[in-house]
Amino acid sequence: MATFVFIPGMCHGGWTYEPLTEQLRAHGHRVYPLTLTGLSERGHLLNAGVNLETHVQDVVGVLVAEEIEDAVLVGHSYGGMVITGTADRVPERVASLVYLDSVVPQHGDSFWTLVSDQERKWFMDVTETGHSVRPLPFFDSRATPHPLASLLQPIRLTGDLARFRSRDYVYAAGWDGESPFTSIYQRLRDDPQWTAHALDSRHNLMRDAPDDLLKILLGIVQPG
Numbered sequence: 435m436a437t438f439v440f441i442p443g444m445c446h447g448g449w450t451y452e453p454l455t456e457q458l459r460a461h462g463h464r465v466y467p468l469t470l471t472g473l474s475e476r477g478h479l480l481n482a483g484v485n486l487e488t489h490v491q492d493v494v495g496v497l498v499a500e501e502i503e504d505a506v507l508v509g510h511s512y513g514g515m516v517i518t519g520t521a522d523r524v525p526e527r528v529a530s531l532v533y534l535d536s537v538v539p540q541h542g543d544s545f546w547t548l549v550s551d552q553e554r555k556w557f558m559d560v561t562e563t564g565h566s567v568r569p570l571p572f573f574d575s576r577a578t579p580h581p582l583a584s585l586l587q588p589i590r591l592t593g594d595l596a597r598f599r600s601r602d603y604v605y606a607a608g609w610d611g612e613s614p615f616t617s618i619y620q621r622l623r624d625d626p627q628w629t630a631h632a633l634d635s636r637h638n639l640m641r642d643a644p645d646d647l648l649k650i651l652l653g654i655v656q657p658g
Contacts, residue, residue, distance in 0.1 A: 436529075436655035437464040437502050441493065443511030443536070444585075445569040445577040447474025450510070453644045454651070461652065466496060470516070472566070477578045482565040485583035486544075490519035497527045506655060510534040510640065512580075515545050515589060521598065522591045529599050530654055534639050534647070535606040535615050538622070541591040545584070550614040557585055596627055602654055604647065605632045606639055613637075 438458055440451040448455075448467030455465045470489045472480035493516060497505055505528050509517035514536030521528045537548040546554060559568050566579035595601055605619035623630035631650055635643035 435462055435464060436506055437504055438466070438506045438508060438651065439493065439496065439502070440465065440467040441489075441507070441509040441513035441516045442467075442469070442473075443509075443513050444567070444580045445473065445573055446510075447476075447576065447578075449474065449576060450574070450638075450640055454640060454648060457644075457648050458651065463655070466500070466502075468493060468496060472581045474576060474578055480566055480579065480581055482563075482583065484565075484581040486515055486519065486585075486587040486589060488581075489516045489584055490523060493517070493520040494523050497524055503527050504529040506530045506532060506651075508532040508534060508651070509536055511536045511637065512545055512585070515539055515584075518591070518595070519589050521595070522593050525593060525597055530601070531595065531598055532602045532604065532651065532654065534604050535613075535637055537615070538595075538603070538618055539589045539591075542588050544586055544588045546586050547588075548614075550612070552612075553614055557582065600654060601628050602650065603628055603630045604639060604650060605630065606635045606637050606643075607632045608634050608636050608642075610636065 442450045447469035451467040455467045458465045469476050470492050472484040507517040514533045518539050557567050561579050565582050569577035603622045622628040633643045633646050639647050
């Protein structure tokens with residue numbers, strides 16, 4: 435039995451992983467689809483102080499409270515920032531990392547610095563409060579504003595991702611237009627320390643390629 439901890443991308447909650455959560459539990463695995471502070475059902479907690487560190491602490495808190503010591507951390511898009519920070523903070527509780535069409539930050543990077551000008555233009559469409567980014571019109575109807583500070587705060591890392599048992603990158607090859615994650619995928623597919631996958635899917639892999647994604651996740655914890 436493996437333990438999966440799912441981190442959503444911008445503006446989304448743990449509900450974005452519902453199909454995968456149900457199927458992985460049916461295979462006997464433990465699954466924690468998390469909603470980060472200030473988002474979705476935790477949107478009432480959104481304020482100017484919610485940042486990347488807040489979200490890392492969200493995940494660390496679950497790992498500690500649930501006594502998880504072999505987590506497979508799965509992060510979509512912005513969630514790549516969060517799983518990287520969490521793994522660096524409590525490496526003894528993490529077994530594997532899975533990046534779903536996301537950034538893979540190094541020390542000092544922020545989500546802002548790692549995406550394209552198109553995404554940065556979107557980030558500037560803030561709500562009336564000035565401290566959150568509006569969901570894009572085509573997002574799920576449950577999507578909520580995302581804390582701007584979490585996108586701007588640089589990540590602070592002290593270790594190397596090579597310490598973990600496995601690291602997988604799942605690239606969405608079916609973007610409408612240019613993907614901000616293409617260069618990341620191209621770099622990692624040639625790195626022997628990573629396993630890279632490309633799916634014919636748009637950015638929301640959980641919605642558009644759930645069966646392929648399930649096979650990849652099961653293959654990580656049940657090799658061969």
